[in-house]
Amino acid sequence: MNIKNYIKRHKKKTIFLAVFLIFYAFCLPKELFTKPTSTVITSKNNQLLGALIANDGQWRFPHNDSVPNKFKTCLIQFEDEHFYKHPGFNPVSIFKALKQNLQAGKVKRGGSTITQQVIRLSRDNRDRTYFEKLKELILATRLEIRASKEEIIAFWSSNAPFGGNVVGLDAASWRYFNRKATDLSWAEAATLAVLPNAPNLIYPGKNQHKLLSKRNRLLKKLLIKKVIDSLTYELSILEELPQKAYAIPQITPHLLQKINKTNKGKFVKTTIDKKLQNQTNEIVKKHYNVLNKNEIYNIAVLVLDVKKREVLSYVGNSPTDKKHQKDVDVIDKPRSTGSILKPFLYAAMLDAGEILPNTLVADVPTNFGSYQPENFNKNYAGAISAKLALSKSLNVPTVRMLQSFGLEKFYHYLQKLQLKNLHENANHYGLTLALGGAESNLWDLCKSYASMASTVNNYTKNSSRYFTNEFTEPTFYADQKIHFGKKSAEKNIFDAASIYLTFESLKEVNRPNAEENWEFFDSSKQIAWKTGTSFGFRDAWAIGITKDFVVGVWVGNADGEGRPGLVGVQTAAPILFDVFDKLPNSEWFSTPFDEMTEIKICTKSGYRATEICEDKKLQFIQNAGLKTAPCPFHFLVNVNVSEKYQVNTSCENLENIKQKSWFVLPPLMEYYYKNKNPFYKTLPKFRNDCLGENSNVMKFIYPTEKSTIFLPKDFNGIKNKVVFKVAHSNNNASLFWYLNTTFLGKTYQKHEFSTTIKRGKYTLTVIDNLGNEISQTIEIQ
Template sequence: MKLISYIKHHKIKSATIAVLLIAYYFCLPHHLFSDPTSTVIASKDNELLGALIADDGQWRFPVNDSVPEKFKQCIVHFEDEYFYKHPGFNPVSIVKALKENLSSGHVKRGGSTLTQQVIRLSRKGKSRTYFEKVIELILATRLEFRASKDEILAHYASHAPFGGNVVGLDAAAWRYFNRPAKDLSWSESATLAVLPNAPSLIYPGKNQERLLKKRNRLLKKLLTKGVIDSLTYNLSVVESLPQKPYPLPQIAPHLLQRITQTHKGSYVATTLNKTLQEDINAIVAQHHKLLKQNEIHNMAVLVLEVNTKNVLAYVGNSPTDRTHQNQVDIINKPRSTGSILKPFLYAAMLDAGDLLPNTLVADVPTQFGNYNPENFNKEFDGAVPSSKALSRSLNVPSVKLLQKFGLDRFHHYLKDLNLKDIRYNANHYGLSLILGGAESNLWDLSKSYMNMASTLNHYSESSSEYFKDEFIEPSFFYSEKSSKDEKQQETIIFDAASIYLTFESLKNVNRPEGDENWEFYDDSKQIAWKTGTSFGFRDAWSIGITKDYVVGVWVGNADGEGRPGLVGVQTAAPVMFDVFDLLPNSDWFAKPYDEMSEVSICSESGFRANPYCENATLEYIQKSGLKTAPCPYHVLMHLDASETYQVNTSCEDVTTIKNKSWFVLPPLMAHYYKRKNPFYKVLPPRREDCYSNEQNVIDFIYPKANSTIFLPKDFDGTTNELILKLAHSKPEEDVFWYLDNTFLGTTKDIHDLAILPEEGEHIIYVLDADGNEAKRKITITN
């Protein structure tokens, strides 16, 4: 009541007081400091990995709310011994300073508290006048109302100048002592505590004697006040001073570059393992020294943890020079994929039920319009199990499988994997999509294999269920935690069995030279891995998968220059295996029995066994594979008693006919298959006195349809002949050859014929004694 009465009788005075109080309340800006700060990244254990200088050219780390106890004691005893007792200003110090300055005729002593110094730092550029001092005093008392003493001290430690372009305790600790502020000794903390007092005059490398005296006086004061004991004091005063600033650590510079794009000026705790990152940096440097001798200058390595989907190591480029684009982060840059997409096709066909793990696929010369895929070794196997076609990275079977599966269907799987650099529709890429006709990046590829491994792990660990949010992006932010709680029975992209069978095939890829006998060692790592080499030897890939880790490696030149020997298994794979040697051993993936069925499989063809498959074994396949056709290559043949000829009831009594299962491949497949498989038995010929409606099969081995052929000349000017090659299901049959309706000759058993056609277009025509025929159109150029 007295207050209300006073206000009524003293309205002007009360209004003035109210205005002053409101002005006082709002006089302090909400944000004291708006200076740009450095982007700082740290490991998952809070160890510094790197920092980027602030936009104003200062090494100024983001504000740290924690001030180490040693520095806290040093700065308080040096700058403001009554800091924890005064309300923002110290009247005794102000009076003493005012008397001394007036008597000397100039500013000789300051009476500012740490709180006032925080205000002065926030009002940088203001002249040091008595009027400015009054403003600082008012703002200091206001700051004392708003913030705790420790918060004020944190403001000071984060924004005080420490000489040169170093601002703040954290940056100073790294620049001058190459360690975090919390690990500084008493001597080092004292050195930094005296620097802000005169940063332009006293800094490491200059005025060492004056700096030493200031530091030792502060240490003496700490001894006198009982903050440190005599032993600590004696050891501290003999410590040397820093001579020059250290460069800040740059352990993951390309990740720092990437994080700066979205978290500029922030302190970011990452998921990286500092020790692993440093060790991989050393591996990359070592391999770079060897590869640059072949003018191969760039390399990228990414290590992902399957369980957490965190990035454990991130090496965006090799330690090359600016000329070879060492600043470029290649991990997220699109590059030609080479063969690295083949496992996705294999898994997709297994998942769709279009393939079994070891189904025989054709490996013969093939032409798709103007497209003629070739294997890396320029050879053909005739027929090869699909798992070996994958583990050996054979090109021709992969293209044939893609054609069978469907380009659009496979493209849909790749889009589901979120391979962001595959931007065009399926027809844009064509069948070359599987051999490097598309582009992707190390991040997306490694992510996809990581998510496949995670799918398999979670299926085995749960009640045979899938996590809805399985195929997600890896994270290098420590604060991010992936949510994988929602489960479902339906597959996400690939079912667990298809992934398991794909990894089983990739586990059998031949390792680089020197590591071929890995399986004979007790501590050997079981790794599913795949390499890739782009056309023109421009990109070399190697990605390895275990139950716990994925390691992705790219090697090449950032400018796209190809180099001989830039092959995945020779350049990228050795780096990958060196990285795996740093990682703990992992158990192999558990077999997902609930997603598999045990069926009888034909040992020779890999198809589901038909009644004529004599060698069949029980094997686990993916459930979707139950709809695949039975073996088409085992047939029941009717032979004479000696098994020398094929017979039938038109020429042999039914009681003497011998029925026998026979493994028969189409002629062109058989032609190449028997070269690599000496135990392959061709069908016996049909006995001449036996009637048959069966037609023999003829197929050209060379030339390919609609091909243009150049006939080279010898040194003497003689034009080399064109060698025609034919496969016939009954090699013993006579085959008649024609060129543009002109008879050329007859072949038997070995159907090869040398001709010397004139320049221009020609039709090659062949005919056997039973009237079976085949044609090829070719163009000859000289």
């Protein structure tokens, strides 16, 4: 009742008081500091990796709530001894300052508390007038109500000027002492505590005597107050002052730029292992210094933690120059894949039950219309196991496997891997899809291999269950934990057994014979790895996989220029193994037995063994492998006792006929296979006195199918001859060669025929002495 009466009697005073209280409540801006800040990234252990200068050209790190005790103590003792006792202003200090200023006739002393200084900093250090001081005092008391003392100290530490373009304790600590604020000594903390008092006058490297005097007076005060002991004091005053500013560390510059796009002006804690990052940087620098002599200027390296799917090391490019695109982050840039996609085809065919690891596949000259794939070494094995074809990275077997498997089917698997640069349809890439006809990037490739490794890990660890989100994006943000989804009995893309068998094949990748060039390889480490080289020697790849880590390396020129010697095994693989040498050894993957079945395999063919296969062995295969065909290369044949000839009852008594299982390859495969396999026994021919048998077979080696033949001219301008080749199962057969209806000639045993032909279309026909006939349509250009 009394309040109501008072309000009625003192309406003006009440209104004034209410307006003042409203003004006081809202006088302080919601955000005190709005100036742009630097983008700062740290390792997973909060170690500085790099920072970008703020938009206004200042090194101003984002606000930090944590202020180290040493610096806090120095600051309070130097600026505001009674900081924890006053309400935002200190009447005694104000009175002393006012008295001294009046006596001097000008402003000589401020008397501001730390809280008032925070307000002045937030108001861009306006002119020191008495009216401005009054505003600061009011706003300081309001700030004391809103924020705690620790928060006010943090505001000051994050926004105080430290000379030049350095703002805030965190930036100053790195610029002047090249270390984080929590690692400062007492002398260093004292130096930074006195520096903002006159940042334009006292600057490291200038006015050293004034800065030293202020610092040492503060250290003396700390000694007197018993904050530090006499030994610490004596050692502290001996420490030298900083003479110049250090450069802010730039350990992961390309990752910093990537993060800056979405987190500009923020502190970002990453998953990077700083020690490993520094080691990887040194490895890249060492190899760059060698490779640039061959005009190869760019390198990218990515290291992933398989189990957490975190980025441990990120080298977006080599330490080259601007002329050679040093600022380009190659890790996410599309490049020709070379052979790096071959393991995906192998895994897909295992997963679909199309092959077994040791299934023999053809490695012979092959034409698909005008497309003629070739192995890197230009040689052919005739027949080779799918596993060995992958480990040797042979192109011809790969293309034949892709053609057999189905281009669309393989493309569907790649789409599931979410390779972002696979923009076109399957027909656009054609059969070159597995050889480098498509583009991808180091990030997507490492992500895919890491997901495959994790699939095997989780399957064997979680009672033969898969995770629904296994093929997920990795992260370099420490606060972003990867969720692999729910457990499921259904595979994501490849089953665990197919992946495991793929890694087993990649673990056996042949090492180069020249040991002196391979000293970087530690054979004690079990690593599944694959290299790739793009057409024109433009891109060199190497990716290694263990149970715990995936390391990916790309080497080349960012502008796409190819260079001789830019080959995956020569340039990228050495970097790969140097990085693995810095990583802990991993145990090999556990075998996913629940996705596998033990069956008898034909030793020679790698197919499921039939009853007539001579040599068999028990082997665990993927469950889908039970759908594969049985061995097609073993036949029961009738031979005489010496096994020199095939016979039948028309020429030999039944008791002298022996039935035998024989390993027989088709003629073209046999032609190349027997040159590399001396123990291969060609199927015997029928004895001359046997009737009713005519099983001799022949096939073109060149040309293999309807094709166009281009004949170059020699130095005299005369067109070279074309050389036709045929393989025949009977070494003693005679062949008769015809071009259209014109007889060309006859060959015996070695069936090669050279001739000069004019431009045009022809039918090449070959007939053996038993009447067998083959023909081929050719076009001469």
